[in-house]
Amino acid sequence: MANIKDVAKKANVSVATVSRVINNKGYVNHHTRSLVEAAIKELNYVPNEVARSLFRKSSKTIGIVLYDLKNEFFNEMISQMEALIFKHGYQTTICTIGDDTEREKTYLRMFKTNKIAGLIICADISPSGINELPDIPLVSLERLVKDSNPSIDCDNVMGGELAAKKLAASHCKHILQFTGPLNLACSEERSVGFLNVLADFPDVFVHSLELDFNTFTEAEISDFIVKYPEVDGVFAASDRIAAVALKCLKKAGKRIPEDVKVIGFDNISIAQMTDPTLTTISQPIHAMSELATNTLFKLINKEEIDQLHQIIPVELIEREST
Amino acid sequence: MANIKDVAKKANVSVATVSRVINNKGYVNHHTRSLVEAAIKELNYVPNEVARSLFRKSSKTIGIVLYDLKNEFFNEMISQMEALIFKHGYQTTICTIGDDTEREKTYLRMFKTNKIAGLIICADISPSGINELPDIPLVSLERLVKDSNPSIDCDNVMGGELAAKKLAASHCKHILQFTGPLNLACSEERSVGFLNVLADFPDVFVHSLELDFNTFTEAEISDFIVKYPEVDGVFAASDRIAAVALKCLKKAGKRIPEDVKVIGFDNISIAQMTDPTLTTISQPIHAMSELATNTLFKLINKEEIDQLHQIIPVELIEREST
DNA sequence: CTGCAATGTGTGATCGGTTACAGATGCAAA
């Protein structure tokens, strides 16, 4: 592959001049410029980004840190962000950390030594991981990392409230709530919003079961459901949980929505494939991804950020299950 | 951040010696080594990968090219591959190209200038894109790119055959087949295998509808289904299509599996969330991802590859829908 | 005691760019 020296030689100029042409920076005589451009074309020259990154001390890549890639919700997010990152002329590198702090540490080190330009974090970083965070622009999405970094979250409390209002308005009296892990802010907030609203309805009973978003089983859900045969309303912290609950309820002989109303959370595609389709709280994935990406690039370009912590409203999408 | 010179200065040695220590290469006196190691620890030094990449003319990153990120099947693949790539000490960068050849071209150029070490392609590359492919180790997964590159595919023909045998054994006579785009080898092969087997059953009728994996609609499917009220078997080229077909059949008053047997393809998580759960052809995602990644690293390390084009057998997973 | 191999270390070129600085030219204003 041709390099800048080859181009300079072919065009009979110095490498500095070639550099000026390709970066459109500084003075270059019109005629010289066309000579250089001809040489570039002829040699099919493209500048070596690695060399540029070395000098710049920053490579044009953005890292996205995730718990895993198995959640459609996060996939949708990456998809949006990758498109925007590309538009800015950057590469996207992904990294899943799961619960492996060793891996988390290694990945964060890798990002550091690879001089990535920015980081979007949609995962819980361990305390030791926080110390390893590279000193580069960083925004957190759906999971607050550090108070000093910009964050984008959906209004989880509002989501819980909307679900509660809906079930209350449908005269549900015996409600089962399937929460996510309550040590996660998002799960906790959904539950708080939900319970707060229902506290105003003294004749409504709520029973909650805490589940792991990824490893919950059908048995856990169905065992819980059989304990409460009088159930007439369900709120689940994710559509996946809701879909499984729906199935268990049907197996238990319940008709949806006549006997039991079901509300999920996320509005992923599964919500439209269940039978009946699932009423759910929709997180504005597109808006959130865009905000996260744009905020990151503002940081990178040292532009002013109007609001450090942003909370995006959610929406209740009504379908057949209520 | 400290660099190799700082370490050299602190340890009172030359940069070459430091380099020898961190790369464990060449002769280094035991005592000198510990001096250097102490300096490294004290300065919290980590080598700059960008500088290394520049010299090596290759960065430790692997690119994965996809059509998009909205398919759970491919997400599962990326997930597996990312884990393996990480184990090899490499980064993973992802790139979705959709049908945008301009974007495809830009991304491939980016990979070239960023000196990525290898490429895994799970998407259809346009003819012009083929010319832009960087001259680096490359394997194609689920989509043959060039005959000269290693490829890994599942046995789509076998998948079609298994489905056909199952439906035939269940005495289905009026079968609807929903294929993927027939210009894609994978869709075509599934259909060929399916029809080949059924050709031996003169009393079986098959009607086929070609769908796009991503943009198919419920209306398309339901319109097709109402045309054939005598339907008693369905084979879909993906679980998503099968899930929607299942729903349409139920709406049309069919009982599954009593009236109609349904078989999908992929064995993604949706297949277990439908009601009834979906019988499907399982692609060994794990084995395929592992093979693809390992083959790529064999290429990178210039090891021998035993078989250029590999075809992995599939398996029929029987659930409630048959 | 010599010679050669193994061990240990440093110098400087190199990877492929960017850019500070210096030097040259031309032209307008003083």
Add this chain to the structure above:
DNA sequence: TTTGCATCTGTAACCGATCACACATTGCAG
């Protein structure tokens, strides 16, 4: 005529590593 500024271009340092090569020193066989 001199000064000053804008335009244009090249030289060389620099980004942070690797490694070929040169040059010691040491140990051991002959």
